[in-house]
Amino acid sequence: MTASTSKAPRSGPLQGVRVIEFAGVGPNPFCAMLLADMGAEVVTLDRVTSHGLGIKKEDRFNPTTRSRRSIAIDLKSPDGRALALRLLSQADACLESNRPGVMERLGLGPDVCWAVNPRLVYGRATGWGQEGPLSDTVGHDLNYLALSGLLSMIGPTDGAPAIPLNLLGDYAGGGLYLALGVLAAIIEARISGQGQVVDAAMLDGIGSLMTHQFGFLGSGSWAPQRGTNFLDGGAPWYNVYETADGEYVSLAPIEPKFYANFLKVVGLNSADLPDQMDRASWPAMKQRFAAIFRTRTRDEWCALFDGVEACFAPVLSVAEAVGHPHQASRGGFVEVDGVRQPAPAPRFSRTPARVHSPPPVPGSNTAEVLRDWAIPENEIAALLNSGTIN
Numbered sequence: 507m508t509a510s511t512s513k514a515p516r517s518g519p520l521q522g523v524r525v526i527e528f529a530g531v532g533p534n535p536f537c538a539m540l541l542a543d544m545g546a547e548v549v550t551l552d553r554v555t556s557h558g559l560g561i562k563k564e565d566r567f568n569p570t571t572r573s574r575r576s577i578a579i580d581l582k583s584p585d586g587r588a589l590a591l592r593l594l595s596q597a598d599a600c601l602e603s604n605r606p607g608v609m610e611r612l613g614l615g616p617d618v619c620w621a622v623n624p625r626l627v628y629g630r631a632t633g634w635g636q637e638g639p640l641s642d643t644v645g646h647d648l649n650y651l652a653l654s655g656l657l658s659m660i661g662p663t664d665g666a667p668a669i670p671l672n673l674l675g676d677y678a679g680g681g682l683y684l685a686l687g688v689l690a691a692i693i694e695a696r697i698s699g700q701g702q703v704v705d706a707a708m709l710d711g712i713g714s715l716m717t718h719q720f721g722f723l724g725s726g727s728w729a730p731q732r733g734t735n736f737l738d739g740g741a742p743w744y745n746v747y748e749t750a751d752g753e754y755v756s757l758a759p760i761e762p763k764f765y766a767n768f769l770k771v772v773g774l775n776s777a778d779l780p781d782q783m784d785r786a787s788w789p790a791m792k793q794r795f796a797a798i799f800r801t802r803t804r805d806e807w808c809a810l811f812d813g814v815e816a817c818f819a820p821v822l823s824v825a826e827a828v829g830h831p832h833q834a835s836r837g838g839f840v841e842v843d844g845v846r847q848p849a850p851a852p853r854f855s856r857t858p859a860r861v862h863s864p865p866p867v868p869g870s871n872t873a874e875v876l877r878d879w880a881i882p883e884n885e886i887a888a889l890l891n892s893g894t895i896n
Contacts, residue, residue: 518545530603533680542573543850552868578869635707647675663733679711753804754821
């Protein structure tokens with residue numbers, strides 16, 4: 507699949523929704539990608555630079571900026587702020603990810619925007635939130651995971667906490683919650699006629715993702731030491747094992763019937779083994795399972811488990827995952843401007859989402875977007891001449 511051009515008709519359940527994205531990193535562009543893939547018209551306000559267009563030679567390798575167009579605009583100038591407000595007056599929502607107070611000092615805070623568009627939903631993504639003792643301090647995904655308590659729960663018993671990329675803070679706790687909040691607020695604004703701020707703090711989102719774990723902790727069924735519980739690598743039947751060829755397989759037969767099927771494949775008799783939920787036996791059973799899995803290659807185990815309901819899957823590299831037959835049958839990956847990347851998710855039966863365009867070079871759509879948003883040609887020319895836009 508090759509992405510369409512930015513001028514092609516959009517598809518997806520969010521057709522007709524207009525979003526202004528103040529350029530940022532992490533959760534903000536990821537949220538904008540989700541909305542744009544689902545059909546929203548998202549316009550990114552990038553910075554004007556002295557280098558002009560094309561300062562990034564490899565924008566196509568930043569797929570979270572796909573499916574939308576870019577304006578380069580000087581938001582520190584009066585004319586730039588005035589132009590931004592004209593665009594915001596026509597938008598359903600905006601997205602920003604600066605520290606608290608930055609947009610207000612810029613003259614583009616919520617109150618100023620609501621004066622020109624009372625229905626505007628103002629999405630704000632930060633690490634710590636809009637208030638609190640840490641709200642103005644710096645941080646990244648790893649810091650938010652650390653303070654949330656989640657990082658302490660991931661990793662081996664005898665080692666340091668494991669770093670789960672930047673997926674849980676930036677994208678799950680930040681971008682996904684920002685998208686959910688913005689969409690919910692847009693629905694409400696269409697009923698009430700009033701916009702509101704969506705405060706999507708990554709710390710809050712991570713905490714929300716941990717809701718089930720807090721239930722385990724409250725019931726006393728989760729030990730505080732990581733690597734000793736049934737979902738964190740403590741259980742022998744919810745784990746990864748090395749195979750004879752140095753590859754790995756994953757095993758997760760939590761339910762007794764699937765566990766019984768697993769035992770049959772590996773040649774073990776349940777009558778000769780401790781109870782599946784006997785925590786005291788888990789360390790020894792992990793060693794036993796590890797020894798068994800080292801007797802065959804990953805592909806040999808895949809062949810033995812083929813068709814067996816045992817919650818088994820090989821641990822694939824990213825390159826292998828892209829080429830897996832199941833992914834291929836569902837079109838799980840698309841090629842955009844020569845770059846292989848995940849297809850839009852989730853999937854819709856009647857109004858399918860799609861990648862509408864490759865990642866834009868910052869500022870490459872300035873005049874085109876302004877025309878589409880009803881800015882007169884003489885004003886566009888004046889703004890270009892003054893350096894307010896490029």
